[in-house]
Amino acid sequence: xxxxxxxxxxxxxxxxxxxxxxxxxxxxxxxxxxxxxxxxxxxxxxxxxxxxxxxxxxxxxxxxxxxxxxxxxxxxxxxxxxxxxxxxxxxxxxxxxxxxxxxxxxxxxxxxxxxxxxxxxxxxxxxxxxxxxxxxxxxxxxxxxxxxxxxxxxxxxxxxxxxxxxxxxxxxxxxxxxxxxxxxxxxxxxxxxxxxxxxxxxxxxxxxxxxxxxxxxxxxxxxxxxxxxxxxxxxxxxxxxxxxxxxxxxxxxxxxxxxxxxxxxxxxxxxxxxxxxxxxxxxxxxxxxxxxxxxxxxxxxxxxxx
Amino acid sequence: xxxxxxxxxxxxxxxxxxxxxxxxxxxxxxxxxxxxxxxxxxxxxxxxxxxxxxxxxxxxxxxxxxxxxxxxxxxxxxxxxxxxxxxxxxxxxxxxxxxxxxxxxxxxxxxxxxxxxxxxxxxxxxxxxxxxxxxxxxxxxxxxxxxxxxxxxxxxxxxxxxxxxxxxxxxxxxxxxxxxxxxxxxxxxxxxxxxxxxxxxxxxxxxxxxxxxxxxxxxxxxxxxxxxxxxxxxxxxxxxxxxxxxxxxxxxxxxxxxxxxxxxxxxxxxxxxxxxxxxxxxxxxxxxxxxxxxxxxxxxxxxxxx
Numbered sequence: 001x002x003x004x005x006x007x008x009x010x011x012x013x014x015x016x017x018x019x020x021x022x023x024x025x026x027x028x029x030x031x032x033x034x035x036x037x038x039x040x041x042x043x044x045x046x047x048x049x050x051x052x053x054x055x056x057x058x059x060x061x062x063x064x065x066x067x068x069x070x071x072x073x074x075x076x077x078x079x080x081x082x083x084x085x086x087x088x089x090x091x092x093x094x095x096x097x098x099x100x101x102x103x104x105x106x107x108x109x110x111x112x113x114x115x116x117x118x119x120x121x122x123x124x125x126x127x128x129x130x131x132x133x134x135x136x137x138x139x140x141x142x143x144x145x146x147x148x149x150x151x152x153x154x155x156x157x158x159x160x161x162x163x164x165x166x167x168x169x170x171x172x173x174x175x176x177x178x179x180x181x182x183x184x185x186x187x188x189x190x191x192x193x194x195x196x197x198x199x200x201x202x203x204x205x206x207x208x209x210x211x212x213x214x215x216x217x218x219x220x221x222x223x224x225x226x227x228x229x230x231x232x233x234x235x236x237x238x239x240x241x242x243x244x245x246x247x248x249x250x251x252x253x254x255x256x257x258x259x260x261x262x263x264x265x266x267x268x269x270x271x272x273x274x275x276x277x278x279x280x281x282x283x284x285x286x287x288x289x290x291x292x293x294x295x296x297x298x299x300x301x302x303x304x305x306x
Numbered sequence: 307x308x309x310x311x312x313x314x315x316x317x318x319x320x321x322x323x324x325x326x327x328x329x330x331x332x333x334x335x336x337x338x339x340x341x342x343x344x345x346x347x348x349x350x351x352x353x354x355x356x357x358x359x360x361x362x363x364x365x366x367x368x369x370x371x372x373x374x375x376x377x378x379x380x381x382x383x384x385x386x387x388x389x390x391x392x393x394x395x396x397x398x399x400x401x402x403x404x405x406x407x408x409x410x411x412x413x414x415x416x417x418x419x420x421x422x423x424x425x426x427x428x429x430x431x432x433x434x435x436x437x438x439x440x441x442x443x444x445x446x447x448x449x450x451x452x453x454x455x456x457x458x459x460x461x462x463x464x465x466x467x468x469x470x471x472x473x474x475x476x477x478x479x480x481x482x483x484x485x486x487x488x489x490x491x492x493x494x495x496x497x498x499x500x501x502x503x504x505x506x507x508x509x510x511x512x513x514x515x516x517x518x519x520x521x522x523x524x525x526x527x528x529x530x531x532x533x534x535x536x537x538x539x540x541x542x543x544x545x546x547x548x549x550x551x552x553x554x555x556x557x558x559x560x561x562x563x564x565x566x567x568x569x570x571x572x573x574x575x576x577x578x579x580x581x582x583x584x585x586x587x588x589x590x591x592x593x594x595x596x597x598x599x600x601x602x603x604x605x606x607x608x609x610x611x612x
Contacts, residue, residue, distance in 0.1 A: 098413050103406040105609050107420040107601070110405060114413040128434055295413070303411050 004032065004091065005068065007061070007082060008118075009075035010039045011203045014046045014147035014183075018140040019073035019118040020058060023094060026122065027071070029131045034071065037061045039082055043201055045187025045219075049143035052183070053136050053172075064088045074118040077101040079205045094121050097295065101207065116154065116161040119144035123164040138171035146180035147187075150219075150256050156296045184256055188220050195229065195236035199251055206299065208306040211247035211269050214240070215302075217294050219256045226253045227262060227285075234284065237266045248272055250302075254292050261291045276305035310338065310397065311374065313367070313388060314424075315381035316345045317509045320352045320453035320489075324446040325379035325424040326364060329400060332428065333377070335437045340377065343367045345388055349507055351493025351525075355449035358489070359442050359478075370394045380424040383407040385511045400427050403601065407513060422460065422467040425450035429470040444477035452486035453493075456525075456562050462602045490562055494526045501535065501542035505557055512605070514612040517553040517575050520546070521608075523600050525562045532559045533568060533591075540590065543572045554578055556608075560598050567597045582611035 006023045008016025017038060024036035036058040042050070050057060063083035064070060070085075071092040078085050078101050092109040093102075096118050113121050119141035126133050133141070145165050149157040152165060169176035190198055203216035220226045237249045248269035254261045263286050265273045270281060279286040291297045312329045314322025323344055330342035342364040348356070356363060369389035370376060376391075377398040384391050384407050398415040399408075402424050419427050425447035432439050439447070451471050455463040458471060475482035496504055509522035526532045543555045554575035560567045569592050571579045576587060585592040597603045 096413055098410045099405070099416060100409040103408075104404045106404050106606055107402055108404070108418065109420060110416050110418040112414065112416040114415060300412055 003069060004034045004071065005037050005061075005064075006034050006071035006073060007037045007039055007058075008073050009080040009204070010082075011200060012038050012040050012046065013043065013202050014049055014187075015118050015144040016074040017042065017046050017058065018049070018144035019094065019122060021055065022119060022122050022137050022141055022144075023071060023073050025134070025137050026126055026129070026131060030129060035059075043187060044189055045147060045183055046143075048183050048186035049140065049147075052179075053139040053143070055136055055140060073122075076112075077206070079207070094118055094125070096121060113160075115158045116156040117145040117148035117164075119148075120158075120161045120164045123168065124160075133168070133171055135172055138168045139174060142168040142172050142174065142176060142179075143183060146176065146183060150259070150292055151177065151180045151184060153259060154293045154296070156293045184219065185221065188218075188222075188256065190218060190220070190226075195232035196239070199233060199236045199240065199249075204294070206303075208248065208269070208272065208302060211272070211306070212245060213248040213250070213267075213269070213302065214246050215250045215252065215294055215298055217252040217254055217261075219254050221255070221257050223253055223255050223260070223262050230264065230285070233264055234266065237264065241267050248302075250298065252288075252291075252294065252298065256292070259290060259292050261288045262286075263288060272302065272306055276301045309375060310340045310377065311343050311367075311370075312340050312377035312379060313343045313345055313364075314379050315386040315510070316388075317506055318344050318346050318352065319349060319508050320355055320493075321424050321450040322380040323348060323352050323364065324355070324450040325400065325428060327361065328425060328428050328443050328447055328450075329377060329379050331440070331443050332432055332435070332437060336435060341365075349493060350495055351453060351489055352449075354489050354492035355446065355453075358485075359445040359449070361442055361446060379428075382418075383512070385513070400424055400431070402427060419466075421464045422462040423451040423454035423470075425454075426464075426467045426470045429474065430466075439474070439477055441478055444474045445480060448474040448478050448480060448482060448485075449489060452482065452489060456565070456598055457483065457486045457490065459562075459565060460599045460602070462599045490525065491527065494524075494528075494562065496524060496526070496532075501538035502545070505539060505542045505546065505555075510600070512609075514554065514575070514578065514608060517578070517612065518551060519554040519556070519573075519575070519578075519608065520552050521556045521558065521600055521604055523558040523560055523567075525560050527561065527563050529559055529561050529566070529568050536570065536591070539570055540572065543570065547573050554608075556604065558594075558597075558600065558604065562598070565596060565598050567594045568592075569594060578608065578612055582607045 006020050008020050020036040024034045027034040038058045066087040068088045070088045073094050090104050095112040096115050199216045206213045248267040251264045252261045312326050314326050326342040330340045333340040344364045372393040374394045376394045379400050396410050401418040505522045512519045554573040557570045558567045
């Protein structure tokens with residue numbers, strides 16, 4: 001393995017993959033040899049972006065050796081990171097999430113900002129370091145911001161994300177609204193994925209006090225169509241709960257056109273969800289109008305009320 | 307209390323105090339009302355710097371209310387922070403230490419770099435934001451970097467610290483070598499402090515696996531003179547160990563002229579120190595040639611071998 005590798009979280013999404021590639025590019029231009037890798041299979045949205053832009057898929061890894069030097073992007077929590085991260089040497093982190101379940105033995109470079117996307121922070125890092133952004137890298141960063149902010153419609157979106165999107169679209173030579181909608185729609189074609197695969201496509205694990213919680217999310221343009229597979233999702237979630245000792249499993253099916261979510265909630269700690277959101281689950285489900293952001297509209301609600 | 311306050315660690319040193327004042331200045335110039343406060347009494351070195359530069363001493367606080375919005379500088383570990391930090395809303399952190407015993411419920415701005423001093427990071431933040439540094443603030447930041455790097459002689463010093471020192475000395479209109487030595491020497495006049503006060507002057511608490519460890523440090527120009535008070539220090543350390551359930555207490559007396567340290571080590575876990583440094587304590591003491599940096603030369607050695 002290379003001296004220094006960079007990766008995003010497990011169940012990679014477009015920001016995690018594009019951030020790893022962009023960070024490796026930035027570091028190379030600053031004189032450091034850094035290899036971008038990934039911790040899981042690409043989803044269709046990310047595949048669409050990489051295909052469209054003609055960018056190679058990073059190598060898959062599942063664990064790191066002791067003392068491997070690493071850069072983390074788009075995450076910091078060890079539960080979301082590579083296996084054996086506790087024994088790696090974390091040299092840098094670039095992120096846009098809360099900090100939790102993270103520690104180092106030595107000082108490091110840590111850069112997090114409360115913006116909609118890691119690539120928005122990376123966009124600033126290119127500028128601060130006076131490094132020009134290539135056309136392909138601009139396309140990748142643009143794709144990541146469109147993905148994380150649902151085409152600038154998510155409440156996680158900030159003015160800085162919007163500014164970055166406009167400038168990156170210019171460099172990439174892309175009509176970001178058209179390209180963005182095509183890319184998001186490519187991500188909603190989930191028909192060939194099994195229930196198992198769908199609940200793991202974009203799944204994050206958290207410690208909720210002493211409970212093990214998972215919140216998975218998929219994007220769709222048609223909630224009712226997705227819900228025809230409810231029994232299949234529930235079976236997959238129950239299997240995961242039993243196998244991995246999960247206390248609360250929330251599966252959010254998010255309508256990216258109308259900005260709502262339908263959630264399926266299972267696990268012994270399902271009442272935590274009901275209490276947190278003030279909703280009674282009906283047949284294990286609830287409708288959350290206006291909710292599209294796991295980070296801003298689901299996780300804090302669970303954490304503050306757990 | 308103000309809407310937003312900024313402070314450094316307990317047992318404040320020059321970097322912690324000057325970083326809080328500089329961060330409050332920077333944020334004000336960016337349009338945010340932020341008040342600098344402190345968590346303990348100033349040491350003589352810091353007093354010298356503030357007196358010399360004609361800067362007011364920040365207000366003392368000991369705890370924060372639930373949901374108080376705060377900015378942390380020069381630290382992140384909750385054990386080193388204000389009482390009730392767990393229930394505050396941490397909006398920003400600017401630091402140069404490892405990350406540990408730290409978490410937030412929401413995304414935040416976090417900026418840490420592995421440089422010698424928090425004020426070196428703040429110096430970059432002024433530049434990145436295009437904010438001019440006033441003469442007084444330049445003097446404060448210069449004092450902090452001189453203090454943390456022992457006039458650029460500590461192994462924690464980086465090229466960025468050196469660059470900042472030269473530019474800040476220019477703005478402050480100070481001969482940094484003369485001013486720096488005077489300031490450091492002012493800090494070594496410890497004759498009027500009791501043993502209790504001395505072991506708390508610059509003391510940091512850490513969790514070492516499941517052990518409670520404290521590493522305190524004082525600067526001196528004359529180790530043998532300081533060691534005439536050994537019995538007094540030991541009594542103070544034993545009292546603190548008994549009162550606060552400390553497992554390992556290391557008190558480092560650092561010669562800033564010749565760059566060495568004499569340590570007094572007490573507590574049930576003193577063998578951890580002996581094993582980590584490969585030294586047998588004689589009469590509870592050991593001489594550590596070339597060791598001046600707690601962060602770079604004492605803490606990692608303990609942590610990696612605990």
